[in-house]
Amino acid sequence: MTFEEIRALDEQYVMHAYGRFPVALDHGKGATVWDVDGREYIDFTAGIGVNALGYADEGWQRAVSAQAAKLAHISNLFYAEPYVKVAQKLCTRTGMSNVMFANSGAEANEAMIKLARKWSFDKYGEGRGTILTLHNSFHGRTLATLTATGQDKFHNYFFPFPEGFRYADANDLDSVEAVAGHDVCAVMLEMVQGEGGVLPLEEKFVRGVADLCAKRDWLLLVDEVQTGVGRTGALFAFQKYGVRPDAVSFAKGIAGGLPFGGVMAGEKCRDVFTPGTHGSTFGGNPVSAAAACYVLDRLDDPFLAQVEEKGAYLRRKVEELSLPCLGAARGLGLMIGVEVKGEQTNSQLAARLVEAGLLVLTAGPDLRFLPPLVITKEEMDKGLAIMKAALS
Numbered sequence: 254m255t256f257e258e259i260r261a262l263d264e265q266y267v268m269h270a271y272g273r274f275p276v277a278l279d280h281g282k283g284a285t286v287w288d289v290d291g292r293e294y295i296d297f298t299a300g301i302g303v304n305a306l307g308y309a310d311e312g313w314q315r316a317v318s319a320q321a322a323k324l325a326h327i328s329n330l331f332y333a334e335p336y337v338k339v340a341q342k343l344c345t346r347t348g349m350s351n352v353m354f355a356n357s358g359a360e361a362n363e364a365m366i367k368l369a370r371k372w373s374f375d376k377y378g379e380g381r382g383t384i385l386t387l388h389n390s391f392h393g394r395t396l397a398t399l400t401a402t403g404q405d406k407f408h409n410y411f412f413p414f415p416e417g418f419r420y421a422d423a424n425d426l427d428s429v430e431a432v433a434g435h436d437v438c439a440v441m442l443e444m445v446q447g448e449g450g451v452l453p454l455e456e457k458f459v460r461g462v463a464d465l466c467a468k469r470d471w472l473l474l475v476d477e478v479q480t481g482v483g484r485t486g487a488l489f490a491f492q493k494y495g496v497r498p499d500a501v502s503f504a505k506g507i508a509g510g511l512p513f514g515g516v517m518a519g520e521k522c523r524d525v526f527t528p529g530t531h532g533s534t535f536g537g538n539p540v541s542a543a544a545a546c547y548v549l550d551r552l553d554d555p556f557l558a559q560v561e562e563k564g565a566y567l568r569r570k571v572e573e574l575s576l577p578c579l580g581a582a583r584g585l586g587l588m589i590g591v592e593v594k595g596e597q598t599n600s601q602l603a604a605r606l607v608e609a610g611l612l613v614l615t616a617g618p619d620l621r622f623l624p625p626l627v628i629t630k631e632e633m634d635k636g637l638a639i640m641k642a643a644l645s
């Protein structure tokens with residue numbers, strides 16, 4: 254199909270919940286993708302942080318095809334090998350205790366919220382179900398995770414929203430204390446706020462929150478849906494901050510392009526869910542789990558060290574372009590935010606870059622880069638050259 258044919262069907266038959274770029278993508282390899290007309294693009298988006306190993310990774314294809322040919326789905330009423338292997342790999346590499354699987358970030362966070370509330374209910378009874386989150390956070394699009402999201406623009410249209418969330422300012426411990434109360438059971442944070450603008454939390458703040466949680470017997474919940482699975486140069490970003498969360502959610506990159514996610518629990522919360530208290534038909538799906546096993550095996554320490562190096566390279570090189578519309582670059586590993594200056598908005602700059610052959614994202618008022626973790630130096634240099642030509 255041509256781009257125009259695809260666009261016409263989208264117009265007629267698909268709900269318009271997304272503002273799309275005028276490009277129909279067809280196939281990819283590594284961090285390079287081609288549209289239906291055969292035009293090449295360098296990808297600094299990885300499908301919003303999903304395609305950790307880029308496009309068409311051969312080992313990933315083998316892992317997925319082999320599992321699809323064997324057993325594509327089985328309900329959670331039976332045991333199967335792929336999901337137990339993923340759980341083992343995640344726990345041994347993070348020090349967490351066990352895992353509950355879901356299919357997306359929002360669902361992983363729903364599970365984490367339910368876990369926290371039931372933990373508190375089991376220990377203290379009713380009336381202690383409030384979760385503190387941060388302004389500028391993003392936790393998902395379901396009703397509860399939209400409410401957990403600390404941005405007013407998301408608290409519209411869909412009333413009534415569920416109760417039980419209050420918001421504090423990032424990097425301001427006093428503001429967390431100010432919204433505390435006897436009804437609180439947990440604090441939920443992203444180590445680097447992603448959709449909110451690629452805003453890394455300060456280490457001092459994160460440790461302060463962890464101390465406060467210990468003092469008040471609140472759970473520390475970390476949303477690693479975007480920061481997890483190698484994105485920041487550690488397997489999970491909390492490992493860089495030296496804290497021990499009580500629960501950690503993950504999704505996006507975990508299966509390298511297939512829907513998958515879940516929540517890891519620490520020792521305190523390992524037995525909170527009992528048969529019948531939570532569930533998901535697709536959770537722990539064998540094909541997604543086989544993909545996740547492969548992704549986790551690839552993300553060994555040398556691989557993660559490279560993510561760190563590539564991120565530092567890309568941030569430095571973007572700044573060295575000295576483009577008048579771009580300011581400082583920030584972030585951890587290959588989770589990068591670049592300040593937008595001057596007359597043009599981030600969306601206008603993104604549209605120009607896509608037109609010129611470089612796929613990028615926006616976050617807050619700025620540009621955001623989440624390239625596949627396997628991006629090569631050559632691909633980064635190509636992307637930077639496109640940026641220079643398009644934005645000079």
Ligand SMILES: *Cc1c(COP(=O)(O)O)cnc(C)c1O
Nearest residue numbers: 357358359391392393447478479
């Ligand atoms: C993307 C994202 C989510 C939501 O994930 P979905 O898979 O879209 O439901 C939740 N939290 C964070 C931090 C995210 O970046």
